[in-house]
Amino acid sequence: MAENxxxxxxxxxxxxxxxxIGVYLVQHLTVNFFATRGAEAFNGxxxxxxxxxxxxxxxxxxxYLPILFHAIYGLFIVFQGKxxxxxxxxxxxxxxxxxxxxxxxxLVFIAWHVWQTRVQASFGAEVNYDMMADILSSPFMLxxxxxxxxxxxxxxxNGLWSFLVSWGITVNPRSQRIATYATAxxxxxxxxxxxxxxxxxxxxxxxxx
Amino acid sequence: MSEEKMxxxxxxxxxxxxxxxxxxxxxxxxxxxMNVISALMEIRRNPVDADGRETSxxxxxxxxxxxxxxxxxxxxxxxPQQSCTALxxxxxxxxxxEPMRTFPVxxxxxxxxxxxxxxxxxxxxxxxxxxxxxxxxxPRMAENKRQWAYELSKCMTCxxxxxxxxxxxxxxxxIGPAPVSIVRLYNxxxxxxxxxxxxxxxxxxxxxxxxxxxSQNCVESCPKGIPLTTSIAALNRDTSLQAFKNFxxxxxx
Numbered sequence: 001m002a003e004n005x006x007x008x009x010x011x012x013x014x015x016x017x018x019x020x021i022g023v024y025l026v027q028h029l030t031v032n033f034f035a036t037r038g039a040e041a042f043n044g045x046x047x048x049x050x051x052x053x054x055x056x057x058x059x060x061x062x063x064y065l066p067i068l069f070h071a072i073y074g075l076f077i078v079f080q081g082k083x084x085x086x087x088x089x090x091x092x093x094x095x096x097x098x099x100x101x102x103x104x105x106x107l108v109f110i111a112w113h114v115w116q117t118r119v120q121a122s123f124g125a126e127v128n129y130d131m132m133a134d135i136l137s138s139p140f141m142l143x144x145x146x147x148x149x150x151x152x153x154x155x156x157x158n159g160l161w162s163f164l165v166s167w168g169i170t171v172n173p174r175s176q177r178i179a180t181y182a183t184a185x186x187x188x189x190x191x192x193x194x195x196x197x198x199x200x201x202x203x204x205x206x207x208x209x
Numbered sequence: 210m211s212e213e214k215m216x217x218x219x220x221x222x223x224x225x226x227x228x229x230x231x232x233x234x235x236x237x238x239x240x241x242x243m244n245v246i247s248a249l250m251e252i253r254r255n256p257v258d259a260d261g262r263e264t265s266x267x268x269x270x271x272x273x274x275x276x277x278x279x280x281x282x283x284x285x286x287x288x289p290q291q292s293c294t295a296l297x298x299x300x301x302x303x304x305x306x307e308p309m310r311t312f313p314v315x316x317x318x319x320x321x322x323x324x325x326x327x328x329x330x331x332x333x334x335x336x337x338x339x340x341x342x343x344x345x346x347x348p349r350m351a352e353n354k355r356q357w358a359y360e361l362s363k364c365m366t367c368x369x370x371x372x373x374x375x376x377x378x379x380x381x382x383x384i385g386p387a388p389v390s391i392v393r394l395y396n397x398x399x400x401x402x403x404x405x406x407x408x409x410x411x412x413x414x415x416x417x418x419x420x421x422x423x424s425q426n427c428v429e430s431c432p433k434g435i436p437l438t439t440s441i442a443a444l445n446r447d448t449s450l451q452a453f454k455n456f457x458x459x460x461x462x
Contacts, residue, residue: 011449
């Protein structure tokens, strides 16, 4: 199987983007959404996640290792391409470029986000509504997070589309077009969920609930 | 006498594989139904640039002149295509001609497309029928299959899809869309199918199908309208199944 290493790595990259990373993204955004019900509701949801059994094991195998592989191999993929949207301005070619731009942005965003929340938590900080409200009170951080969340939902939705092609599930143009519409809906829906949560952290009414 | 209608060409030239490219402008009299090749022939007849300076004739590659050989492919006003079917009247002036730089430039508009033919060898784009005795007629092909396979057989190895692909470049080993689609053609053939897994294994090797980034420029650019992205997705499915077979299966198939 050694001669097929590139093939296996690329397929693994595609699979990990959906399972577990995509599933984790949806779950993460769902937990965040509790913030729209007030600080207490969010803290309850966050504490539930915090107190899951075998948390470190889950974090390592469901989050850290898959994301690390996906990010490093993804960067390798980015350097293999030479964008040519100026000469070939087709829709899919733009998606190809955006997938790479959002991927690189997410690498920076997620690294910073993990440092700001999970790493700080291991130093004794408490991950709760106030922590996020504090972070997002800075306008720079708010913009950084808004672009980060939108990049994540786009990268996941468009990645889901290419996952379907890369594994040979959507083969003909019609099924690929329907998948484009379906993943566009997923992008909009997840973005609404993500944005509502972000805005809930800067809503003073919700902070006291 | 009414003023003669002129056409203007801006050509990217290069004296040799290692030399620096430069552009040169040409102005020549318009003739009805002129194509890019006949314009180039006119320059060859009278190699004088737009400023009246004598220069070396521009060289280009050509063969069939009816868009079936792929040799005369070049970039015309930013779009890779065959110069034989590029009618001058259909282009905005000045018409810009450039070589397809995805391939090594030999001189002026001539590029070396050897890598495509090497890729065809790599993916075993042939059907082995030789034996020590007469093997008799092969299995028949269903008519509906023959019809879509015929579309794939229109590939003329012209290189336009490689030129359009953002993942075919110096940083990547990707063989490009054309050889992938050719594997689908040979795997669809009832006799060719007997060596299906060998071709799939080749596609799963270095620079194979996994390097496709789904920009889908190839299918938009193919002059023959070959469903290249359908071929790629179909072979993504076949290679997925082949990978499962290799890992979990027992017989070598």
